Amino acid sequence: MTDDRLRIDLERVLRSRLGDRRMRWIPRRLIAWLERLICQREMNEVLDHAGHLRGAEFCHAALDHLSVSYTTTAEQRLPDTTRVIIASNHPLGGLDGITLIDWAARRYGCQPIVMVNDLLMAITPLxxxxxxxxxxxxxxxxxxxxxxxAFASDRPVIMFPAGLCSRQLPGGTIADLRWRPTFVNRALRSGRTIVPVRFSGINSPSFYRFARLRQRSGLKLNIEMALLPREVFRHRGSHFEIRIGHPITPESIAGGRPQTIADQIRATVYTL
Structure with a gap:
């Protein structure tokens, strides 16, 4: 009898990429260390609990498994239409996305769309x-x-305009890097209303230290992404807040410089 459960198996992935001959040169201790680094056991526990579900249902079950809860502030500001771009800060790089998917699906009654790094398509349930x-x-x-x-559809779209999760800025503040104007351009082209959102929470000090070391080394590749699963499980039992700003219609920003508008919306988000 075969086991059809969705599983994460780093050793099998490496073997499929490198082949048996090259795998002989990789110490088992190194593989075990990498498995602990990416929290393979913990992620498989989540998949055991929720891996049979898809989309927002998977997110809801994963949050339940992790005992993560959230509340919203000023939800009455939301427009009635589902054709919105939810533009959020990205403090966590994992749980914030999962939580926003669950919230948006509950609020709008349909599966949202989330623009993500193509590497995340390996997360089959999403x-x-x-x-x-x-x-x-x-x-x-x-x-x-x-x-x-996607933007022509009636489904809400969630975007993290910074493109990566928050970092420790000069002076010690934890915040997003500069927001890219893509979400502004898309709102103008598609006629969607922008809903600014601030998501609470921060990652561990070790995450930000590692990110700074990587940046100082001159390495371009965002290798600190490998630490994000650990950050997810560090937030077991946490409660987050989703703070909603005033909606911004495409008509109200027509003719403006997209980058300037993006900067202004980012600044507004951090006042929520």
Missing amino acids: AGVFLPINKHGAQSREASEAVDR
């Missing part, structure tokens, strides 16, 4: 809500058309 973006090269024609269809 493939139906994730819209992959290639951050390290040109988008294919097919991928660009998929983005256009």
Whole structure:
């Protein structure tokens, strides 16, 4: 009898990429260390609990398994339409996205769409809500058309304009880097209303230290992403707050400089 459960198996992935001959040169201790680094056992426990579900249902079950809860502030500000762009800060790099998917699905009664790094498409249960973006090269024609269809649809779109989770800025403040104006351009082109959102929470000091070391080394690759699963499980039992700002219609920002508008919305989010 085969086990059809969805599982994360780092050793099997490495073997499929490197082959048996190269795998002989990788110490088992190193593989075990990498498995602990990415919290393989803990992630498989989540999959045991929720891996049979998809989209927002998976997110809700995962939050339940982790005993994570949240509340919203000023939800009455939300427009009635589902055709919104939820523009949020990105403090955690994992649980914030999962929580916003659960909230948006409950609030709007449909599966949202989340624009993500294409590497995250490996998370099979969320493939139906994730819209992959290639951050390290040109988008294919097919991928660009998929983005256009998403914004033409009636489903709410969640975007993290910073493009990566918050970092420790000079002076010690934990906040997003500068927001990219893509969400502003998309709002103008698609006629969607922007809903600014501030999500509470921060990652551990060790995450920010590692990110600073990587930046000082000159390494471009965002290798601290490997630490994000550990941050997810560090927040077991946490409570988060989703603070909602005043909606911004495309008509109210027409004619403005997209980057300036993005900067202003980011600043507004941090006052919520």
